[in-house]
Structure formats: C-alpha cells, structure tokens
Amino acid sequence: MRTRFQQQMEELREKLLRMGGLAELAVDRACQAYTERDLTRCHLVLENESLINAGEREIDELAFDILATQQPAATDLRFILAVTKINADLERVGDQAVNIAERVMDLIELPAVELPVDIGRMATAVSAMVRRALESFVEGKAELAQAVLEMDHVVDRMRDEAFIVLVRKMNEEPQATQQALDALLVARNLERVADHATNIAEDVIFWVLGADVRHHAQAAGAAPRPERTEA
C-alpha cells in the first residue's frame, strides 16, 4: 500500500467535501435571503465567497502536487480529474450564490410585490440537487449521481415557466418590472446552480464507472439530458 499517497487522496477528498459544504451553504443562504428579504444573509454569502475561493486554490494545488509526484492511475487518476472539475463547479456555484445575494441587496431597496412565481420551491429543488450530487461523491455511488441528472429537467422547466409568467407580469404591470426582472435573474442563477450540480454528478459517474456521460453520451438507462453549461 502507498500510505503517503492514500493520505493525500483522503486529504483531497476532505478538502472537496468542505468546499462542497461551503457552496451548499452559500446557495441556501442566498435563497433564504431572497425569500425573506434578509440583508444579513446576503452579507454572509459575500463573506463566505473568499473561503470558497481559497478552498478552490488549495484543492487545485494539492491535486497538482499528487499528479506531479504520485503518477496516479485508473480509479485514482479518474478521482483526481473528477475532483478538479467538481472543484471548479463548486466555485461557480459560490459565484451564482453571490449573484443572487447581490440581486437581493438591490431588491430590498424596492417595494415588495406579489409575483406569480415560487422561487422558494425552485431553490428547494436546486439545493436538493447540489446536496445529492455531493452525497453521490461522498458515497461514490453512480446511481445517486444518475438521479441528479434526471432532476435537471425539472429545474429547467421551472426556469422556463418562471420566464413566461414573469414576462407576462412585466407586460401587465409595468410598475413591477424591476422586481419581476430580479426574480427572473434569480431563477436563471438557480438554473445555473442546477447545471453545476449536473456537472458534478457527471464527474462522479466518470470517477466511479469510468464512463463519460457528458453531452448526451448516456450511461446505461439514463434519460437524454441537455448540454453541459459552462456558466
């Protein structure tokens, strides 16, 4: 057994899990900030962002170090490649949370209006996707990851529906345009978080099975999915 190597791999795994926890927390806080118009949570998301950025650098450095010194192969090599890609996706999840928080900070200045869209329900679905994608990584289970891929359609549909009803709202009540536009952009941010969760799930499948399921290349029994998003 290569003890030092195994220790480094475990360290990499733990660092990514911490990063995953931070990204998940950022999305949850940003969504709560939106639904509750809570400025404090917005600030927490912004503060959290520097931790996520530092985490991304640390993981990349450790992965680079392992690749350079240990020449990993097979499942270990796939694991490290998957970790570096998941790392980038988590950092972008953090960016989307910041975008939502900044949107909320603008929105709080405006009067509250009733909007025909349930951002809270969409946020719940997206958070579940991120959580399950990370669970599939923790458990090393491709079936859990596959379930995340299938959830992506639901979020895409929510975004499309939000778009239709919010545009109608803007047409019918021009005085609510700013609030409707903010809600539409938050829906888009959430849909992008869902895309990153999908990417993470694809990377877990690659690590566990060695199968590339990106861009419609399907694992056995998988439903067709939309293109991978580089948001």
Added chain:
Amino acid sequence: MGVGIKVEHLNAFYGKTQALFDINLTVQANHATALIGPSGCGKSTFIRCLNRMHETIPDATVQGSVRIGELSVYNGTSATQLRRRVGMVFQKPNPFPTMSIYDNVAAGLKLNGFTNRKQLEEIVHKSLISSALWDEVKDSLHKKSGASLSGGQQQRLCIARALAVQPEVLLMDEPCSALDPISTGKIEELIFQLKEQYTIVIVTHNMQQAARVAEFTGFFLLGKMIEFDKTEKIFTTPSDKRTEDYVTGRFG
C-alpha cells in the same frame, strides 16, 4: 517490417513447477506491447518463450503454440533461424567487452557468415543510426570497446547489435531498469521510432514507461495473463479488479 505474434495455450515449466498457465495473446505487427506485473509473475518467462530462450534453462519446458508471422516457433524452426528474426535486449547492457563498437554491432552478421565488408559497414552505420547512437560514437567505432561506453550508450549499442541482423520482432526485457532518466528517455524515444519498422514486446516494472511507449499492455499475475487491452484502457479503466489494484499500487 515487423510481423504479428500469435500465442495460443502457452504453458511453461521449470521442472515440475508451472510458471505460465494457458497464455493466449495476439501481438500486433509494428506496435509496442508492454507486459507488466509484479516480480515472479511470469512476464520474463513469457518473453523468453517467444525466442526459445526459456528452454536454454535446464529442465525448462514449453507447451503450446507461438507463431511469429508465419513462422511456427515450436514446430520445426531452429533456434538460430528464429533468433535471426527475433532480436532481444536484456535488463543489463551486455556488449561484448573486448570487441570494438563496430565489431559489437557486426558480430551477429559475421556469425551468420556475412563477409561483404562494404555492406557490413552500411548495416553497422544504419543500425547505429536507428539506435540513436551514431552521432556519439562515429569517431571511435574501431578505437573504443563496447565496455568503454556509458550504461545508456551500451544499451543502445545492444539495440544496434540486435537490429543489425534485421529482425522483425524486438523483445526487450526491462531495457531501462539499469539506466538513469536521461538514458531511459532516449531508449523510450527509440522504441517509439523503432516500432515503425519492428514489432516490439517490452517487459517493464515501470508502469509509467509502459503507459508512455506501448499501445497495448498485458498484466500478468501468478503465471496467468489477467488482462490484455489498449494501454490507455489498462491505465484509466481496467476491467479486472486485480489489474486496478496493481496499477494503483494497492496490490499486496
């Protein structure tokens, strides 16, 4: 040009001890095929069965069929006839110590009764160019002995000696294990060029070397060939758990 190798139901023994168990393998012409596996797994025994060196050990026997191109190795072909078509390079460079560089390369041809001096010179020149040694030794071909060269140069001299008899297959048994990284790099570069003209089978303990030079890799364990596939498959998504454990260092 190189030729393919077809091995069917090969079993090898040292006395009553069986070292290889029912090996079946097809080596593609003009490709490099690497054999990997822990010490004692049978990979060197296997490669030595390809040019009938295994039977030079007392009590060692072979069963099964090996074909090098159209030549049946264990059915009516003499060892001398076979070794003209199958060159071999060993772990430790073994130039003839008292012979000059030129004579080392020409030795195989001279032994086969080749006497045309002009042609001999051409072949020695070509072989030393093919083994990427010419530029380093061209001014001392007759002055220096094979043993006076560095380890890496000696190994390339042995490759030139093997190439001089114009074989179709080149067997390499851990050719870089006694060499530094620079010399190893030169031999690997050479393997890459040589496979355009020869079929190469290389036994190596260095898995990264197998990954770098070979298109196909076979994993041996306890005398059996566990998995044979494209090299990238063996090192990224092997099919057998034992291969996975070996290439990731979890073995043992």
